[in-house]
Amino acid sequence: MYTRQNQKNLTSAQKKRFTAAVLELKRTGAYDDLVRTHDKYFVPDRDSKLRVGHMSPSFFPWHRRYLLQFERLLQAVDPGVSVPYWDWTADNSPVSSLWAEDFLGGTGREGDRRVMTGPFAHEKGNWEITVGITEARFLTRNLGRPQNPIALPTAAELQWALDDPTYDTSPWDSTAQGGGFRNKLEGWAAPRSERWRNHNKVHQWIGGHMTGGTAPNDPAFWLHHAFVDLLWDRWQLRHPGSGYLPAAPLALGDLQRGRVIALDEPMPPWDLTPRDMLSHQGLYRYE
Amino acid sequence: MYATPASAALTRRTVLRTAFTAAVLAGTAAALAPVLRARRPRQTLTPAPLVEETYRGRNIAVDHAGVRIDGRPLHVMRRADGSYLSGINHFQSFGTRLELARAAxxxxxxxxxxxAAPHHG
Structure with a gap:
């Protein structure tokens, strides 16, 4: 049992240990395997294929398991390390300590958006991008997207998702608008005036690698998703009578049958079901 | 600092058509005939893009086969509502492929x- 801390409360020694363990996974190649996994399992919802990680109910359990895989690799390097979380409703500025030289480093420079500070700056020699869709071998960011400014999600916007008592709803994809915590938090469901919310908006705010399928190239990915994971806890606490949906495999004739994961169906690439991921009690807790 | 989308759109075909029309009006049709003949086989091999524009100094080409930026393919995907996602934008979608390319x-x-980009499973 260990604790996942709010990143703003980490000591400089803890930040150093976390980033050192991440750099070690990069050195061994384990990190880039994780990046490939995320990209491989991003299946958009027009495709008649199984969607496990995005635009589907298993968005939360799939990413919970994915973060645990990363965290176990980290802990094999340094047993004292866990994944910190980033509350983007509170630490919502490009000058937050999260983006300082001693932690994740800052935004990219103008032009090629290359991150120039912190342990993941290409010039430090320890962070070569090998799984990407551009020619950039360096990490890119564009915090706040100054050319077309975007703000991080507000507490009210987050609450709008947490207040929904229904976990997810038909058609169980990015167009599910009738309600549903999952699509509101993943961020495809939004009022017409805004279009994007919560999780999706955070990817856009960071910019650079974080807007694409190889988003985990940016270690900020893990801190973002640890907070998303914590939010699933908050939703469960707020709605004790609600649970993961769909509870049973969809009926014959349902267009989404075979494309989304029900409560007791395994989530590739693991032989684990959403039910296995409903609680992390005994594994870790959030501060 | 950057060209705006509105000022950016002028297709190569439009430019060519205008040039040829002007030339014909000037009475040099005969002189242009070999040029027109020469264009025909090339067009069959490489169909002109449906849309081509320069945006922020980059060449965007959209045709039936896909989207290219400076000649390099952009991986395009669809959402259930018909909108478009790309390898660059996975967490936001766009109404047209041209908007998608500009966002990229x-x-x-x-x-x-x-x-060569990695592909989804």
Whole structure:
């Protein structure tokens, strides 16, 4: 049992240990395997294929398991390390300590958006991008997207998702608008005036690698998703009578049958079901 | 600092058509005939893009086969509502492939797409 801390409360020694363990996974190649996994399992919802990680109910359990895989690799390097979380409703500025030289480093420079500070700056020699869709071998960011400014999600916007008592709803994809915590938090469901919310908006705010399928190239990915994971806890606490949906495999004739994961169906690439991921009690807790 | 989308749209075909029309009006049709003949086979081999424009100094080409930025393919995907996602924008979708390509250019800055990108499973 260990604790996942709010990143703003980490000591400089803890930040150093976390980033050192991440750099070690990069050195061994384990990190880039994780990046490939995320990209491989991003299946958009027009495709008649199984969607496990995005635009589907298993968005939360799939990413919970994915973060645990990363965290176990980290802990094999340094047993004292866990994944910190980033509350983007509170630490919502490009000058937050999260983006300082001693932690994740800052935004990219103008032009090629290359991150120039912190342990993941290409010039430090320890962070070569090998799984990407551009020619950039360096990490890119564009915090706040100054050319077309975007703000991080507000507490009210987050609450709008947490207040929904229904976990997810038909058609169980990015167009599910009738309600549903999952699509509101993943961020495809939004009022017409805004279009994007919560999780999706955070990817856009960071910019650079974080807007694409190889988003985990940016270690900020893990801190973002640890907070998303914590939010699933908050939703469960707020709605004790609600649970993961769909509870049973969809009926014959349902267009989404075979494309989304029900409560007791395994989530590739693991032989684990959403039910296995409903609680992390005994594994870790959030501060 | 950057060209705006509105000022950016002028297709290569439009430019060519205008040039040829002007030439015909000037009475040099005979002189142009070999040029027109020469264009025909090339068009069959490489169909002109449906849309081609320069946006923020980058060449965007959209045709039936896909989207290219400075000649390099952009991986395009669809959402259930019909809108478009790309390898660059996974967490936001766009109504048209041209908007999708412009958003990719905005995100790329001065970086080029890779010729060979990883593919989804």
């Amino acid at each position: 250019v905005d995100e790329l800055g001065t970086t080029q797409l890779a010729f």
